[in-house]
Amino acid sequence: MPSPQFKPTARSEVLLVEDNPGDIRLLQEAFKEAGLTWNLSIARDGEHAMAFLHHEGIYAASPRPALILLDLKLPRKDGPEVLADIKREKVLRNIPVVILSSSTNPDDVSRAYDLHANCYLAKPGDIESIMRLGRLIDGFWLRFAVLAN
Numbered sequence: 001m002p003s004p005q006f007k008p009t010a011r012s013e014v015l016l017v018e019d020n021p022g023d024i025r026l027l028q029e030a031f032k033e034a035g036l037t038w039n040l041s042i043a044r045d046g047e048h049a050m051a052f053l054h055h056e057g058i059y060a061a062s063p064r065p066a067l068i069l070l071d072l073k074l075p076r077k078d079g080p081e082v083l084a085d086i087k088r089e090k091v092l093r094n095i096p097v098v099i100l101s102s103s104t105n106p107d108d109v110s111r112a113y114d115l116h117a118n119c120y121l122a123k124p125g126d127i128e129s130i131m132r133l134g135r136l137i138d139g140f141w142l143r144f145a146v147l148a149n
Contacts, residue, residue, distance in 0.1 A: 012142060014038045015065035017049040017082065018100075019074050023123070027069075030130035036138050039063065046077025050085060053092055065095060067141050070117075072101045072108055080111055087116040094148035096141055 018024050024042060031038060041062065043049035049070075052059040068086070072079035079099065086092045096118040101108065104122050112120050121137075124130050141147075 012038050013041070013063045013065045013067075014142075015041050015043060015049065015052060015068045016100075017043045017046065017068065017070045017074065017079070019044050019071065023071075026127065027130060027134075030127045031134045033127065034131035034134045034138075036134050038138070038142075041065065046074045046079065046082040049074075049082050050077065053086065053095075066147060067137070068095055068097045069100045069137075070097050071123075072099060072103055072112070080115055083112065083115045083117055096145070096147065098137065098141070 016024065016027060018027070024044075028040065031040065041052065043052050048059075049068075051057055052062045053065075055062055070079050070082060074082070079101070083097055083099075086095065086097055093116075097116075099112045099117045099120040100123050101120070102123045103109075109120050121133065124133055
């Protein structure tokens with residue numbers, strides 16, 4: 001049975017919280033090359049991520065993301081602080097948060113899950129692996145998982 005045709009919807013809204021310009025560009029290129037139809041918004045630090053999620057200041061018209069890709073090592077407010085804030089707030093806690101980090105330190109992984117991360121993924125270093133990872137994220141979180149509003 002063929003899979004249904006995917007059309008961009010609110011489920012295609014993804015917030016990437018990442019401070020490294022090289023990683024941002026690599027992820028954007030890989031996701032584009034993979035044919036992903038996400039509306040990918042970028043927050044370059046933890047404070048901007050929270051402003052985006054609260055629709056504050058320049059983010060007043062920001063969309064509600066269906067998924068958050070969150071790096072751990074961020075300036076101003078680090079990833080674990082952002083994760084804790086998101087999971088503490090009733091209006092935000094249902095948004096799945098996928099940690100996308102270059103760290104595979106068991107302490108980082110444990111801490112993320114203790115703070116209720118929905119998933120922890122090690123950031124691949126090459127474009128082919130990122131494309132594959134993007135397709136897997138898209139397939140699971142944005143096409144098949146039943147998400148709360």
